[in-house]
Amino acid sequence: MKFFIDTADSREIRDLASTGLLDGVTTNPSLIAKTGRNMLEVISEICDLVEGPVSAEVTATDFETMLKEGEKLARLADNVAVKVPLTWAGLKTCKALSGQGIMVNVTLCFSAAQALLAAKAGASFISPFVGRLDDIATDGMALISEIRQIYDNYDSLATEILVASVRNPRHVVDAAKLGADVATLPPAVLKQLIAHPLTDRGLEAFLADWHKTGQAIL
Ligand code: E4P
Numbered sequence: 001m002k003f004f005i006d007t008a009d010s011r012e013i014r015d016l017a018s019t020g021l022l023d024g025v026t027t028n029p030s031l032i033a034k035t036g037r038n039m040l041e042v043i044s045e046i047c048d049l050v051e052g053p054v055s056a057e058v059t060a061t062d063f064e065t066m067l068k069e070g071e072k073l074a075r076l077a078d079n080v081a082v083k084v085p086l087t088w089a090g091l092k093t094c095k096a097l098s099g100q101g102i103m104v105n106v107t108l109c110f111s112a113a114q115a116l117l118a119a120k121a122g123a124s125f126i127s128p129f130v131g132r133l134d135d136i137a138t139d140g141m142a143l144i145s146e147i148r149q150i151y152d153n154y155d156s157l158a159t160e161i162l163v164a165s166v167r168n169p170r171h172v173v174d175a176a177k178l179g180a181d182v183a184t185l186p187p188a189v190l191k192q193l194i195a196h197p198l199t200d201r202g203l204e205a206f207l208a209d210w211h212k213t214g215q216a217i218l
Pocket of ligand 1: 006026027028107127129131132164165166184
């Protein structure tokens, strides 16, 4: 399973990229707004920090402008994945950009039918938002399971399932069990993945016993 990081904060991305565990980055207009910086500068900077796909979202709502925005974003770097919303204009843009060999991430997916459309439009990634579904008392992970089943039925559908709106480590584990291709994690959730009190306590005890021996490996 690939791990993307869901932030536009390049300092955090630089930090987490140093673990060697980051496979890509996702941003959205809200995350860009949070940085208070120019989007084109931020995306270019992030693309230099990670080798994998960096999602940059269009903000137009009509096909013609969306396409122009997508082409402009794709020119920033080879690893830009243009993010488009799950609307008819978004799907048309997806089809046009993927036809040019540009990676497209179709976002704001809340149903299996939408995911099927995105795959038919040639999306490289489909982003189902599990957390936002859970928020309205709908099982977000059930959607991942449905999409996995549908995509696995057809060799012609090459779209990767990118689990988005991840809120906790349980989402990550459940998505991995279902065979999702990617999870995009807020930095805090990525850091939470490693935490276990028994690991901390175990290490403390090992080191205390080791120090009593008076030995050193180096
Ligand atoms: C990523 O591609 C999505 O934009 C993001 O995961 C949405 O997360 P949220 O529901 O926490 O805003």
